[in-house]
Amino acid sequence: MSIAIPKYDEICNLEEDILSKRWQIIRYAIAHNGEKGFAAEYEVQQLIRSILPNEYGITTGFIIYQANPNYINDNKSEPELTKQLDIIIYDAIKCTPLIRLGSCDVVPIEAVYAYIEIKGCLYKNQIKEIVQDSGSIRNITKRYYYETAGSTNAILKVIGESNENAYPIRAYVICLDSQEGLQADDVKIELEKNIKEIGGNSFISGMLVSGNSFLFSHSVNSKDKNDIENKDKVYLLKDKPLMRFKWRINEDLSRFFRIPSEWTPALEIYSGNIINHNNYPSASAPTIIH
Incomplete structure (x- = not known):
């Protein structure tokens, strides 16, 4: 007796269904809001x-992040924190969280690729705030790194001071469910309207609504006329939303800025003031005694 080989679409739909059921259990079977979250x-x-x-x-x-725009000149360190984020995606090769508190961590912007906001249920009146938050967080573009200069010295490098070398982090939203009657097309319209009205760096890289849809925006090349004309456009996909999300987040993150191998995040800027930015003694060399 031969066993039928399942079709790819069937496997995709099965994974989607399993995930949706797990998320529904969280939504409806857990009564305590804290435990639910x-x-x-x-x-x-x-x-x-x-x-x-x-x-x-x-x-x-x-x-x-370093909030003092003149830090490079006056050496006055003014580190600030964003709002607490549900998920932060960062460079685990070059950096670890600056502070670990058990239930949450503090991660320097120099290592951050993206954040994800989790919504138990997406309501239409939440969409404006989601877009506003994306603009606020994505406005943090200045990053500080050390470039190794010989065996014991390093040079401070700053990126994100201009549009040409600014890399706003990716912004994603995952919704376990959506408001009854809220259609995917309505979400698309609301996202586009608010992104256009709020402007700045407001942008949703991707929004997954479980079992319903996947919405995303394209990054804008300021030198591409077509990109500029469509900078507020949001794309909607209703088929295989989970698979689309997987593909999109991997592609987005793979294209994000990577620091050269000889660079490292300048974590010193969060611990005090640096005396000499251009020739900083960044490491101790072994002393050889003859």
Whole structure:
């Protein structure tokens, strides 16, 4: 007796159904809001970990950044934190969280690729705030790194001071469910309207609505006329939304800025003031005694 080989579409739909059922259990079987939020965060973290290669670190917490725009000149350190984020995706090869608090971490912007906001249920009136948050967080573009200069010195490098070398982090939203009657086309319209009205760096790299749809935006090349004309456009895919999300987040992150091998995040800027930016003694060389 021969066993029929399942079709690819059937396997995709099965995975989608299993995930939707797990998320529905969280939504409707857990009564305590705190426990519900914790369970949702855990489930989504497990999903993201299964999707992304190990070069990407995954945690929850805050992004820390240098808020003083004149830091390079006056050496006055003014580190600030973003709002607490459900999931932060960062460079696990070059950096670890600056602070670990058990339930949440603090990750320097120099290592961050993306964040993910988790919604137990997406409501139409939440979409504006989602877009506003993306603009606020993606406005943090200045990053500080050390470039190795010989065996004991390093030079401070700054990127993100202009549009040409600014890399706003990716912004994703995962919704376990959506408001009854809220259609995917309505979500698309609301996203486009708010992205256009709010402007700036407001942008949704991808939004997965479980068992319903996947919405995403294209990155804009400021030198491409077609890109500029469509900078507020949101694309909607209703077929295989989970698979589309997997593909999109991997592609987006693979294209994100990578620092050269001889660079390292300048974590010193969060611990005090640097005396000499251009020739900083960054490491101790072994002393050889003859």
